Amino acid sequence: MAVNPATVREMATLARLAVPEDQIEALAGEMDRILNFMGDIARFEGGKPEDGPPTARRPDQPTPTSCEGLMPTKYVDDAGAMTVPPIKGAS
C-alpha cells in the first residue's frame, strides 16, 4: 500500500483540506507507515474482504459543486426585489 504525495493531494481535495505543499512529502511518508501497519489486518480474516453482495460504485472523483438548476438564475429582479417561488396550490 503505497501512499505518495499525489495520493495525499487527492485525499486532501476529497476531504476539503488544504495541505501546505512543504508538508505533503512528510505526510505521505507518515500515512504510508500507518496504512501499512493497518493493512496487517488482512492477516486476521484470511486476507479476503467480508463476503457481501457486489456493490456498484461510481468512480471517486471530486467534482465542483453546482447549484445550477436548483435555484433561479436571477433571484433579485431589476427593482432589487427578491423572486419568491410560487406556493403550490396558492391562487
Added chain:
Amino acid sequence: MDALVIAGAVRMGNRSAVDVVRGALDRAELNKHLGAFTILHPEQALKRAAAIDAAIKAGADPGRLAGVPIAVKDNIAHAGHPLTAASRLLQGHTAHTTATALSRLEDQGAIVIGRTNMDEFGMGSSGENSAYGPTRNPIHNDHVPGGSSSGSAAAVAAGIVPIALGSDTGGSVRQPASFCGVVGLKPSYGRISRSGLVAFGSSLDQIGPITRSVRDAAVVTQIMSGHDPLDSSTLTEPMSMPEETRGPDLSTIRIGLPTQCWASGADPGVLDVVRAAVERLASLGADIVEVDMPTLEAAIPAYYLLTAAEAASNLSRFDGIRFGHRAEASDLLQTYVQTRSEGFGPEVQRRILLGTFALAEGYSEDLYKRANAVRVRMRAEIDTTLTGVDAIAMPTAPTPAFKLGEKSSDPLSMYLSDIYTTPPSLTGHPALSVPAGDLNGLPVGLQLVGRSQDEAGILAFGMVITGR
C-alpha cells in the same frame, strides 16, 4: 470525598451545596496550572447550588446527587454554554441543547462547575491535541494525563470534583483514568444516550463517568442510562447496581487473563502490578484462568481504520457554514477548504485523510470492509470467552503515563497505547478501569471487560479490588 458522601451530607442539611461548590471552584483555581478546564461557570454553579439549598430547607429532595459538583468534557452539550470539542473550528459555538446524559444528572441535583479540556474531537491518547494547550497529569505535572478525556481525569484526580463526564471511543475514559489513578467506566454500547455528544466514531462513541470510587461510577451510570427517543441505539433494559448482583464471596467466579496481553510488549512492571491486583480477586476465591484471544492483536488496525472512516464522514459537517469558525474566502468551496484547514488541528486532519483513504474507491483495498469483518470476529471471540469466564482482566494501558511531548511526533506509537482499550470499544462490551497500584510513583490501571450489558458484574469486581 466521594459524590455519594457529599450528596448525603447535603440532603441531610449537614453541608450546604453552596459551600461544596465554592470549595470545588477554589480547588479549580488552585489547580489552574493543570489546564484541566476550558471554562468555569462560577456564577451559574453557585446560583444553582443556592437553589438546591433552598429546596432542601423547604423539605424537597433535589435528588441522589444533590449539591455534587461535576465537570463535563467539552464535547458534551450543555445548553447556553460553549461547545468546542477543544477545536479552533468550534470557537464561538454555543450549545442550544443539553445532552440527555447530562440533563439526567442535573435532574438528580448535580451541579456543573465547568467544561474540561480534551484532545480535539476526542482524537488523542495524551491530552496534548487541544486548541487550549495540553492538560498536565496531577500526580506528575511533566507527564500526560492520558486522553482524550484528559481534563475530566485530571479534575477528578486533583480532587476538584468527585465526578466528571468523559466520552470513550477507543479508551478515552479508561486510559486517562488509568494514567491519573482514578476510576473510569465505558458502559455497553447503547447504555447511555449519545444525544448531545459531538460525534467522532458513532458506532463506538459512549459517554462514561470518571470518578474516585467504583460505587460513584455505578450510581452515575445508572442515572444516565436508559432509553432515549433522541438516540435510537439506546438500550431499553435498566442497568442493575453491583450490590444487587454479587457479594464479596467470589468462590464461583472465574476471571480470564488473555495470553496475548502478557506477550504483547507491555511494560513488565505494569503487568506485575495488574497481576497482583487480579490476585486480590483470587484471594477471595475467584479462579484465575488464561484465555486465548488471538484477534486482540488486530484491534488497533481495525479501530483506527473504522474510526478514521467514521470521523471523516462525521466531521464533514464542519465547513464554516453552520458552526463556529468561518474563514474569509473568495468562494464557497474555498470557504469550506480554508475553514477546515485553519480550524482542524494536525491530528484531526491526519485522521480525516486516513479515513478518506480508507473509504476511497481504487485506493483502500477494501480496508473498511476488512476492518468490519475483524470486528465481527472479535465480538464473537469475546462473547465466547465470556461464556467460560465472568470477566476478562488486562492492563488498561501498556505503560504508565508518559512524559509530555514524548510521543507527539510519532502518531503510530501514540496509537499503540490504545492496544488494550480498543477491543471492548469495537465490540460494545462494558469495560472498567480501576487503580491497581503504581509503578515508579505513576498509577497503573487494571481493565475489566464484562459480558454485554453486565456493567454490574465488572463494577462489583472493581469494588472488591479497590475497596470502594
